[in-house]
Each structure stands twice: as structure tokens, then as C-alpha cells.
Amino acid sequence: MPELLVSPNGEEGFATIAAARDAARKMDKSADAPVIVRLAGGRHRIAEAFKLAPEDSHVHYVAAEGEQPVIDAGERITGWQKQKLPTGAVAWTADVSAVMERIGAFRQLFVHTKDDPAGRRAKRSRLPKEGYYWIENVPGMNFSMAHRRGAAQKHTFVAKEGHWQAFRNIGDVEVCVMHWWHDDRRSVKSYDPATRTVVLAEETHRPLVDDMDPRWARYYIDNVFEGLSEPGEWYLDRAEKKLYYVPMPGETKDATEVFAAGPAAFVEFAGDPDAERFVEGVRFEGIAFEHSDWRDVSRASQ
Numbered sequence: 001m002p003e004l005l006v007s008p009n010g011e012e013g014f015a016t017i018a019a020a021r022d023a024a025r026k027m028d029k030s031a032d033a034p035v036i037v038r039l040a041g042g043r044h045r046i047a048e049a050f051k052l053a054p055e056d057s058h059v060h061y062v063a064a065e066g067e068q069p070v071i072d073a074g075e076r077i078t079g080w081q082k083q084k085l086p087t088g089a090v091a092w093t094a095d096v097s098a099v100m101e102r103i104g105a106f107r108q109l110f111v112h113t114k115d116d117p118a119g120r121r122a123k124r125s126r127l128p129k130e131g132y133y134w135i136e137n138v139p140g141m142n143f144s145m146a147h148r149r150g151a152a153q154k155h156t157f158v159a160k161e162g163h164w165q166a167f168r169n170i171g172d173v174e175v176c177v178m179h180w181w182h183d184d185r186r187s188v189k190s191y192d193p194a195t196r197t198v199v200l201a202e203e204t205h206r207p208l209v210d211d212m213d214p215r216w217a218r219y220y221i222d223n224v225f226e227g228l229s230e231p232g233e234w235y236l237d238r239a240e241k242k243l244y245y246v247p248m249p250g251e252t253k254d255a256t257e258v259f260a261a262g263p264a265a266f267v268e269f270a271g272d273p274d275a276e277r278f279v280e281g282v283r284f285e286g287i288a289f290e291h292s293d294w295r296d297v298s299r300a301s302q
Contacts, residue, residue, distance in 0.1 A: 003035070004020045004023060004037045008043055017046070018046075024037060029057075029059065034281060034283075035058065035059045036059075038064045039063055039064060041067030042070070049265040050071070052267065052269050054278060057278070057281050058282075060282070060285065061287060063285065072291055073289075073290070073291045073293075074262050075259060075260045077096060077259065080093065085229070089230070091247075093244050096243045106260045107261065108293050108294065109234045109243075110291050112256070113256050113257075114255050123232055124223050125223065125233045127163075127221045133160065135158070135217050135219065136157075136158045136196070137216065138157050141207065143209060147207075153203070154207055158196050158198070159197075159198055160196070164191060164198065165226065166193055167191070167225065169225065169237060171187060171201075172187075172236070173223060174186065174221070174223050175198065177217045179217040184204035184205050184206065185222075186203075186204060188200060225237070228244055228246060231249060232246065243260070259291045261293035261294075262293060264293050
């Protein structure tokens with residue numbers, strides 16, 4: 001079986017898996033005689049999902065013997081500075097304008113250290129820190145309308161005293177409503193401190209009630225600067241294109257790698273079923289996938 005080699009530094013074979021894929025397209029291959037693409041150890045960066053079409057069938061992407069390759073969708077963050085926050089915590093901050101130019105506003109951040117090389121997903125700053133807030137009132141709605149999705153307004157609610165304030169960059173803030181059998185996550189259009197009225201940028205899928213009980217829904221506030229206080233938390237200021245991360249005890253800038261999550265999908269298979277052209281016989285073996293994001297958070301109800 002023919003073989004191709006991909007190494008992240010490009011010293012041997014192909015520098016990217018996309019280049020190896022394109023070369024494999026020109027080679028004879030079948031289910032009995034696939035092309036083998038071996039990935040050397042290290043991070044194989046992808047700026048977008050790795051796309052496979054019918055002509056990419058019967059190609060096996062496998063780890064080189066004894067090595068651990070990673071298909072990495074993330075963008076490493078560098079250039080950290082220190083800044084004391086209003087909460088008293090000390091954060092690392094970084095200009096992420098170039099990163100956002102490439103991948104947009106990201107919702108996940110991953111941290112790798114020498115003690116934890118596999119990495120962990122950092123926590124977005126949120127309020128309350130534990131548990132949930134409860135909506136005080138939903139104008140223009142009563143509990144008899146709970147099952148009438150078309151009749152109820154699903155974008156405005158009144159917060160309880162002390163739960164909200166004029167948060168920094170209100171457009172960055174997301175409200176995650178936990179009700180029924182799913183969560184409704186929406187960005188915020190506006191907040192009126194005089195009436196404590198929150199207006200969401202889009203209506204939720206279901207009315208703002210808890211479930212079958214006659215009470216308003218519970219929720220938490222995500223990606224809020226004023227909630228950034230605990231080690232391991234982060235906040236993205238989309239307006240200033242600035243990232244804040246509060247390090248865990250013992251973490252140092254020199255010994256820590258931080259990655260912003262990139263594309264939401266690692267691999268896309270694009271066949272043509274109407275023409276009976278399919279992507280077949282593709283394998284990924286011994287390869288890790290790291291640092292993908294989740295973007296279309298308001299499109300699915302469950």
C-alpha cells in the first residue's frame with residue numbers, strides 16, 4: 001500500500017494533512033489497497049475543518065509508529081501581561097485581535113501545563129458562581145401561556161434585586177436559561193437598571209417558565225467581566241479584543257500553553273448522495289483531536 005508522511009515542521013514529507021490529502025487524490029487506491037497517510041508526532045494545525053470528498057475515499061490517516069500526533073484546531077495565545085482586576089484577582093491578559101481576525105470570537109479556552117500536558121477546558125466567568133438565579137417576572141405573560149410557544153413573548157424578563165447590574169460590554173454577556181429538557185442560551189440586547197429589565201437579542205425557543213411548575217425559569221449569566229474572580233476562569237472582551245485569564249495556583253506564563261478554540265468541526269465529509277458518490281473507507285487511527293469550539297449555540301433547542 002502506498003504511504004505518505006506528514007510532519008508538522010515540514011522537514012519530512014508534507015507539511016500539512018491537506019497537502020497529503022491532495023496528493024492522495026491523484027493516487028490509485030481502493031478498499032483493498034488504501035493510501036496510508038502517516039502523521040508524525042506533534043501538533044498538526046488546521047485553520048478550518050478538514051474537508052473530505054468522494055475522491056478522498058480509501059485513505060487511512062494513522063499515527064506514525066510510536067508517536068502521538070494531534071490535529072489541532074486551536075490558536076495558541078501568547079504575549080501575556082499581568083493585570084489586577086476589580087474583584088481583586090490578578091489576571092493574565094493578552095491582545096487577541098490577530099487571533100479573532102482568523103477565527104472570530106471563541107467560546108472555549110484550553111490550558112496545558114507540564115503537570116497536565118493533556119490540558120483542561122478553562123471555565124468562562126459566570127454569575128452566580130454556583131447554582132442559578134431565578135427570573136422575578138416575565139412581562140406580558142402568565143403561567144397559563146406556558147405551553148403556547150407562539151403566543152408568549154420569550155425575549156424579555158425582570159431580574160431579581162441584586163442579580164444584575166450594568167455589566168461591562170452587555171453584548172458579550174450570555175444568558176443561559178435552564179428549563180424544560182434543554183437550555184436556551186442567548187446574548188443580551190439591553191438591560192435597564194431602573195426596572196431591572198433584561199432584553200435578549202433573540203427570543204428563546206420555549207417560554208421563560210421553569211417547566212410544569214408555576215414559576216419562572218432559572219438561569220445563569222455567562223462570559224461576564226464582573227464575575228471574573230476565581231483561578232481557572234477566563235473572559236473575552238470582544239470589543240477590545242482582549243483575553244483575560246486568572247491562572248491556577250502554580251501556573252506560570254513560561255510553563256503554560258493556552259489555546260483559543262477554533263473551528264467547530266474537525267472533519268467534514270461531503271459526498272453527493274443524489275449522484276451516489278460517497279466518502280468511503282476513511283480511517284483515523286491513533287490520532288488525537290484538540291481545541292474545537294462550539295458556535296451555533298442558539299440554533300438547536302435540545
